[in-house]
Amino acid sequence: MADAFSLREVLAAFQTCVTERREVLLGPYLSGWRGLIRFLHSLGAIFSFISKDAVAKVQIMENYCGGEQRDKYVSLQSMVEYELANGLVGVQKRSGGPDSGCRTVLRLHRALRWLQLFLEGLRTGREDSRTSVICTDSYNASLATYHPWVVRKAATVAFCALPPRNAFLEIMNVGTAEEAVAMLGEALPYICDVYGITQELFAQHKLLDLP
Numbered sequence: 338m339a340d341a342f343s344l345r346e347v348l349a350a351f352q353t354c355v356t357e358r359r360e361v362l363l364g365p366y367l368s369g370w371r372g373l374i375r376f377l378h379s380l381g382a383i384f385s386f387i388s389k390d391a392v393a394k395v396q397i398m399e400n401y402c403g404g405e406q407r408d409k410y411v412s413l414q415s416m417v418e419y420e421l422a423n424g425l426v427g428v429q430k431r432s433g434g435p436d437s438g439c440r441t442v443l444r445l446h447r448a449l450r451w452l453q454l455f456l457e458g459l460r461t462g463r464e465d466s467r468t469s470v471i472c473t474d475s476y477n478a479s480l481a482t483y484h485p486w487v488v489r490k491a492a493t494v495a496f497c498a499l500p501p502r503n504a505f506l507e508i509m510n511v512g513t514a515e516e517a518v519a520m521l522g523e524a525l526p527y528i529c530d531v532y533g534i535t536q537e538l539f540a541q542h543k544l545l546d547l548p
């Protein structure tokens with residue numbers, strides 16, 4: 338299946354994101370997200386309100402990366418520098434203009450924190466632990482803070498449809514549940530690294546609360 342989810346590809350994308358100079362390249366960052374969204378699609382229509390939002394955000398970023406200013410959108414660092422220097426980042430409230438790259442990446446960045454917690458929960462969870470509980474706990478400890486009640490409610494209902502932990506690990510397309518756990522152990526440091534660099538960059542420029 339050409340469109341099947343591959344954790345290896347997602348791992349490779351997040352792995353190649355970070356350059357020797359500790360810059361985060363947007364090309365592989367977005368392709369990592371595309372891979373994750375493919376997986377989300379395979380979980381069924383109940384998750385479509387989540388994948389729609391994620392696709393919209395990735396699409397905004399892909400438009401910047403392929404647009405007239407594409408050379409400014411090679412890395413997160415070059416994007417932040419360019420958008421701040423040109424007054425493109427609305428720090429007070431949403432202007433009604435196009436969403437900036439900084440604002441859009443911030444949403445994905447917060448979701449990456451959820452992913453980090455969720456994958457760590459899956460990796461270290463007992464065989465009989467429930468994916469829905471791991472997912473809800475990870476969500477409540479990260480993204481939920483930024484979402485209104487109605488989104489939190491819908492997300493929590495959707496999480497109940499997640500398959501049990503071992504079935505979930507098997508649909509990751511890596512092999513057995515044990516092999517998937519090993520692969521998660523390999524993938525997580527790369528995802529944490531991308532998260533950490535982005536967090537530091539956004540904190541340094543006071544971009545962590547963009548409306």
Ligand SMILES: CCCCCCCC/C=C\CCCCCCCC(=O)N[C@@H](COP(=O)(O)O)[C@H](O)/C=C/CCCCCCCCCCCCC
Nearest residue numbers: 344373374376377386387390391444445448451480488492
């Ligand atoms: C390694 C493989 C296993 C894990 C695979 C997980 C696949 C996850 C794929 C995508 C994750 C979804 C990312 C969602 C981004 C949400 C960004 C966001 O916060 N958007 C909200 C704010 O946006 P603005 O209004 O300010 O523009 C927006 O309101 C959100 C709407 C939709 C609801 C988002 C709920 C997010 C729940 C994340 C958990 C996903 C559950 C996946 C289950 C495995």
